[in-house]
Amino acid sequence: MKPGRLGVGIIGAGKVGAVLGAALRAAGHAVVGVSAVSQASLDRAELLLPGVPVLEIPDIVDRSELVLLAVPDDALPDLVAGLAKTGAWQTGQLVAHTSGRYGVSVLAPVKAAGGIVLALHPAMTFTGMSLDLTRLVDCTFGITAEAAMLPIAQALVVEMGAEPVVIAEADRVLYHAALAHSANHLVTIVAQAAQILGDIGVESPNQVLGPLLRAALENALAGGESALTGPVARGDAGTVQAHTQALREHALDTGSADIVEAYLALSAATAARAARRGKLSAEAYLGIQAALSEDDGHAADSPEN
Template sequence: MNRDGRLGVGIIGAGLVGPIVGAALAGAGHALTGITRGSDEDRVDAVLPGVPVLDAIEVVRRSELVVIAVPHDELPGLVAGLADLGAWQVGQIVLHTDPAYGIGVLDPAAAGGAIPLAVHPAIAFTGTSIDLRQLAAAYAAVTAPAAVLPIAQALAVEMGCEPVVVADADRPAYAEAIETVTAFSRSIVQQSTALLAGIGVENPGSYLSALVRSTVDQALAERPPID
């Protein structure tokens, strides 16, 4: 880490999450070293203009903090593959954004001396600058070895989020909660808007917006039952 606490940050994963996390950290003063190629280069360039597009090994080589934001099924193989190539560096921070994995998935990097962190910002990413405003009102689940937990918490804050510590063993339950609320909410809203459209209501999404928001706010304010 630099004397002023600023890091060279590389992003592996140019989908909806990686560029936004990179932009948030850049906004906190960190320097972006590179990002891997994505399927929508125009969108990534709009969020991270001028950031070099590199392969994963070069991103790791140039970076003090590597943010991995790839699909769930790709994460273990990516981390292990880079370890097999001797890419991970002693003292390098490696952070993944997957809700379901804790730090165990980063064991191959940790075996090479890297510092493993798991930080999941709890928003529905769009991959656009709108997400930066959402992060400012969001929480993030952080999981890390006790000695470096403050680093994970500080990075979550620099993304704009309020950090909440989730134990490594609790990450699967956390991921289930996130998947349940996102999938269920999306399904119910889509079903309701289709019904309204079917009876001729114009702009059914706009019609339901205030109702959905107020209902969700009320549900969130209610104390959940404890088994």
């Protein structure tokens, strides 16, 4: 090991834990153990962390200078508190979690035992495959730590090839909500659009959507809301009304009421934001609102409602 290298223990060989463990290993740290229960996590550990022993969680904590907790958000508090009750945490030990929701307050039992606590959340969606390691190069980590410990968190992120951005403890939930709202709901919207195209007989919905969505995402990232196009932004109330009617009929035919509900909610939000920016006149905004609120009286019959 190079000077300053750490013995790292990975608790949770999920898609995030295994990838970050591999990134830390590539930076010269020694991964001394990994926890894995399901067959998928065992396979992932073997693929991304070959030669690393699969150990019980207390054994990992006992032999690690840096413990990386890569477990689901809801499981994190009980795991930390449970290990504290057994006296597992060590003075001077680095303990970092990968949760977006939490800052370092969730690691209070570690700090009480003399540990150094960090929150390192990658703003990235992972597949759990080796290709994720290349994605880290363009990835940002939301980091939270006490001021004196921020350089440690920043150094670990930079070593993995990513960029650290400091998030205040009080802002962690909003930070995570922003990421989930964008990335997770994007997947849902794409799936809904692909379903509609498939339902009307388009053989390759992704081929139709791919160029459009890539261009829209690039334009939105480059130009923000000035990149907004489409019938809502133009104030084409008649088109929006036609969309709404067609989607309500589609919901009756397929039971997919979630699609029209999402369309209505997002169109309303789009219109409100466009109006606040002056892109929609007051008259056009009212027209869009009326088109969205007009009900043909059948949507309530959907099995999804």
